[in-house]
Amino acid sequence: MTSRSGFLCIVGRPNVGKSTLTNALVGEKVAITSKHPQTTRNTIRGVLTLTEPSRQFVFVDTPGLHRPRTALGKRLNKLIYGSLSESDIAIFVLDATQQIGPGDRLVASRLQESGVETVVVVNKIDIASQTQVAEQLAKAGLWDFSAYVPVSALHAAGLKALMSELDSRLPEGPMYFPTGFHSDQPERFMVSELIREKYLKHLREELPHSVVVVTDEIKTRENGTVYVPATVLVERESQKGIVIGKDGAMLSLVGKAAREELEKIFSTECFLDLRVRVEKDWQRREESLDRLGF
Numbered sequence: 001m002t003s004r005s006g007f008l009c010i011v012g013r014p015n016v017g018k019s020t021l022t023n024a025l026v027g028e029k030v031a032i033t034s035k036h037p038q039t040t041r042n043t044i045r046g047v048l049t050l051t052e053p054s055r056q057f058v059f060v061d062t063p064g065l066h067r068p069r070t071a072l073g074k075r076l077n078k079l080i081y082g083s084l085s086e087s088d089i090a091i092f093v094l095d096a097t098q099q100i101g102p103g104d105r106l107v108a109s110r111l112q113e114s115g116v117e118t119v120v121v122v123n124k125i126d127i128a129s130q131t132q133v134a135e136q137l138a139k140a141g142l143w144d145f146s147a148y149v150p151v152s153a154l155h156a157a158g159l160k161a162l163m164s165e166l167d168s169r170l171p172e173g174p175m176y177f178p179t180g181f182h183s184d185q186p187e188r189f190m191v192s193e194l195i196r197e198k199y200l201k202h203l204r205e206e207l208p209h210s211v212v213v214v215t216d217e218i219k220t221r222e223n224g225t226v227y228v229p230a231t232v233l234v235e236r237e238s239q240k241g242i243v244i245g246k247d248g249a250m251l252s253l254v255g256k257a258a259r260e261e262l263e264k265i266f267s268t269e270c271f272l273d274l275r276v277r278v279e280k281d282w283q284r285r286e287e288s289l290d291r292l293g294f
């Protein structure tokens with residue numbers, strides 16, 4: 001019997017809920033989320049395998065599309081267009097509580113140019129009025145994409161209807177990953193992202209954009225505990241103080257939250273060795289971006 005499979009690229013402007021939707025569709029946390037725009041900085045693949053008949057959805061969460069102001073921003077936009085061109089289906093996410101703006105129109109026109117079959121998702125219906133949702137659907141409807149589905153990614157509402165739209169469009173294809181497999185992100189990347197997520201939760205305004213986390217080799221010790229050495233990089237000396245906090249308060253708050261989540265994942269005691277270093281203007285310097293793996 002033939003199976004069906006496909007790559008489904010999740011696109012939209014920053015902060016509309018792409019990563020939250022990715023996690024909800026996959027049923028596992030594969031991508032970090034935050035209240036700050038431009039949280040996601042890599043394409044994150046999350047896999048959902050269904051049986052009877054056998055089919056596999058490879059969701060590709062992407063960074064929010066925006067007009068780039070840094071070398072990093074330019075690389076991220078390129079990354080989005082690259083994943084879009086390799087996708088079978090695009091999922092275009094809109095925020096029901098926000099007017100459709102230039103950011104959404106930019107995404108829409110890129111999707112139209114790409115010719116990829118697109119399903120539009122109007123997200124955050126849990127905090128939008130019925131009128132807002134109806135108006136958003138009507139306005140987005142003018143773009144003439146393949147289907148329109150209102151959802152709440154956060155509360156897993158409307159996902160059945162969305163899955164049925166996606167399922168009916170999934171082409172024939174091989175099972176790329178084994179059953180039970182949800183993510184192909186390397187362990188060290190996942191750990192860095194988790195630490196960054198805790199920082200995003202506690203930092204305000206522009207600073208989150210300046211933070212990047214690098215995890216070195218994770219070691220399992222003889223007694224079964226796990227040692228995780230990680231470095232938080234910021235762009236300027238002045239940011240170092242904020243990331244460390246008064247008497248190290250921020251560092252220990254973030255470290256504790258990250259360690260607790262790591263212990264759940266590794267199912268053992270973890271020692272998180274968290275350090276802070278300045279990597280001057282890393283977002284703007286091509287060689288820093290190369291070294292940091294962007």
Ligand SMILES: Nc1nc2c(ncn2[C@@H]2O[C@H](COP(=O)(O)OP(=O)(O)OP(=O)(O)O)[C@@H](O)[C@H]2O)c(=O)[nH]1
Binds near residue numbers: 032037041065126155
């Ligand atoms: N109320 C509500 N909040 C949501 C919903 N989906 C996402 N959010 C919130 O919206 C914010 C942004 O969510 P993300 O999933 O990080 O958004 P994103 O589109 O991946 O953002 P970038 O990676 O920055 O492009 C977070 O605070 C989420 O909790 C939803 O359905 N309802």
Ligand SMILES: [Mg+2]
Binds near residue numbers: 039062
């Ligand atoms: Mg995201």
